[in-house]
Amino acid sequence: MDKTISVSTNEAVQVIVRCRPLSQKEVLAENKNIITTFPNRGVIEVQNPRARTENEKTKLFTFDAVYDWNSSQQTLYDETVRPLVSSVLEGYNGCVFAYGQTGTGKTFTMEGTKEFKDGEGIIPRAFEQIWAHINRTTGVEFLVTVRYLEIYMEEIRDLLKMKHMKALELREDNGQGVYVTHLHSQTCKNEADMFKAMRIGNHNRTTASTNMNEHSSRSHAIFQIVIEMAEGKSKSVKVGKLNLIDLAGSERQSKTGATGDRLKEATKINKALSSLGNVIYALAENSAHIPYRDSKLTRLLQDSLGGNSKTIMIANIGPATVNYDETIVTLRYAYRAKSIKNQPIKNEDIKNTKLLELQQEIERLKKLIDEKNKGIELTGQIEYEVSSEDEDECEKEEKVKKLELGKVEVSELSKQLKSLENQMVHGGNLVDSVKENELKIEHQKLEIAARKKREIEIQQKIEAEEENCFELKQVFASLQQEVDFKRDKLKRLHAKLQSVKQEIKDSHEEYVKSRKEIEESNDAASLQLRKRFLIIDNFVPTEERTRLLNLANFDDNQDNWILNKEHFKLVRPIAHNYRRPISDFAIQHCQNNSKYRVENVLDLKLDMPLRTTQEYVYPAICPQIKAFVSNVITQESQNNHIVVKLPSHSIGMKSATSKLEKEGKYKQAIRNIVEVHNQKSRQKSSRPVF
């Protein structure tokens, strides 16, 4: 998209926290609620169930807004998301993403539930707001499209066109930023079309049952709505883009009990979420390098975090004792995300939009239809005027044919025109009184949301100021009073210092833990790499290695090495000058029968073995033993043992035996005897030997 105007001011990512109720399972396991929320101040307090000292007991976090288990879907939407969607309808990019441990209510928040009334989540409510706006906006033409994708096991899949099931690729260009190639874009004419797209996508999304959640999302899902708006005949187009993201939840193998596929998925999920954490951390720290390229998720969120979008992060947490560690980790990430600054840009006067293309094509078709209609009229008139008896019958027929052809062409063009016009929506199709009422309600809702936001901000400011001003306001009647006050203050400051120290300690522990995890995964990766090198070094010849290296190019977009496939094209083998392999039999016997000429038979000759077991030559036996054995009397006992009777009179044998005895090889001699015995009996038998 070519942008000609850009208005940008810094705007922080808005971070809100939502805590779900205790689940039945948690209640049965006698888990306690460790969360207390203070919605008016945007504060959340977490009790540490393992606290040993006073300092470790509670942790306080402050956010733009907090919602507890009693908060309704409607309140959350009206207070936080409605203003953002309103900005999108003015031409901004917007993003809402839900982040948190598995089973804490991300899907519940984004999609909602049908289990109870008003259970719809953010996505369906956004549809409602968008279409209500379109229906009451007169004089504007809209083109609304949606896309739905998931990142499953680090592969991008189109949820609206699952037939292809091919992993899609990410690309980046200066105009569009990061985008997904060949992603299906569904045009929507009304709210129902959007719901249909959402349902299809949700149906295709990868979910599975785990210990922590019966319907756990195993992928990160992004629902994108693009609204192109053209006001009147000015041809100036605004574009608003809204990304609604339901991330997969972070999970610990020990808690989910994941094995096999679930474990593989969890590893990929955690890896992508940890890269998201790193991006948030780097942005919060104002680092020179932001590791967006570490995962597909962070690349797709590039605009939303530190980019040109207005963004809301919803941190979902669980209230149970058992969730403590994950809750703290989520809240820490969310707290960091608060300091990320974006530069939202209003996408106005965009040049190469689909809507403009459509409008131009519609204009062209209209002109063409007009011209054709004029042509038809003219031909009709001439025919009427010139039509005389002396006109040739053939010429008349020719003219009628031309007229008919013209009419068919016009009807074809009109069909095309209608289908193009059908893709666009003309805003403002409501009755004026309804329009006005709705507009009023919408303004009121936005006003209430803005007020609530301001209230929380003011409350947070007052608290900070109170801390500073309290001392100034104090007038001390006596020295003792001043001492007492200062002691109190010292106590408070000491407690604050301790809590900061504790926070540093916790953060350090968290850092050590995550470093250990990274080291472990690094070790596993280098082990794998060394194994591959070992295989390459031993099985791939040096020349082939150099050849392959020359054929491989690093693709920045895919962040991977790609082999030039042109060099690996399989060449069809040619046999007997035929393109298909042909057997000798076919050549000799079916020369005149084309049916068999190209039959797919390979002429394979048998590789005969060089020798058979019949030709086996037994190892030579020492001549003394041979002589000894020939004098040995052997016979088989009933239980298949061979009884060996040594002839004591044979001098040669005596010396042989004594020699063997001397060398301690008596056992070997016996084995040889048995072998010769077997040899004899085998020769006697007529059975083939193998």
Ligand SMILES: Nc1ncnc2c1ncn2[C@@H]1O[C@H](COP(=O)(O)OP(=O)(O)OP(=O)(O)O)[C@@H](O)[C@H]1O
């Ligand atoms: N605010 C809430 N009020 C009532 N029930 C809730 C709330 N939040 C979540 N739940 C319930 O908790 C369960 C888990 O929620 P959900 O599936 O949305 O979690 P999730 O974070 O998306 O999990 P995963 O990451 O595994 O996909 C569901 O049964 C849902 O109905």
